[in-house]
Amino acid sequence: MPKMKTNRGAAKRFKKLGGGKIKAHSAFTSHILTSKTTKRKRNLRKGKILTSGDAKRAQVLMPY
Numbered sequence: 001m002p003k004m005k006t007n008r009g010a011a012k013r014f015k016k017l018g019g020g021k022i023k024a025h026s027a028f029t030s031h032i033l034t035s036k037t038t039k040r041k042r043n044l045r046k047g048k049i050l051t052s053g054d055a056k057r058a059q060v061l062m063p064y
Helices: 008-013 038-044 052-061
Strands: 014-016 022-024
Touching: 008 014, 008 052, 022 052
Parallel strands: none
Antiparallel strands: 014 022
16 A cells, blocks of 8 residues: 655644644734734744644644
């Protein structure tokens, strides 16, 4: 049976952590930043852990 391929788009957006969780960057950080508060922009800089439903979908795209 052939190897499964990793979805390269997903591989660039998500990272698997040691415990099996998946980390992603925050959205809403590219433009129209003047209407967002400083606190909100600062918190958007941090990476986020995907929720269980989203993590399952990302897991399918990245089998390795």
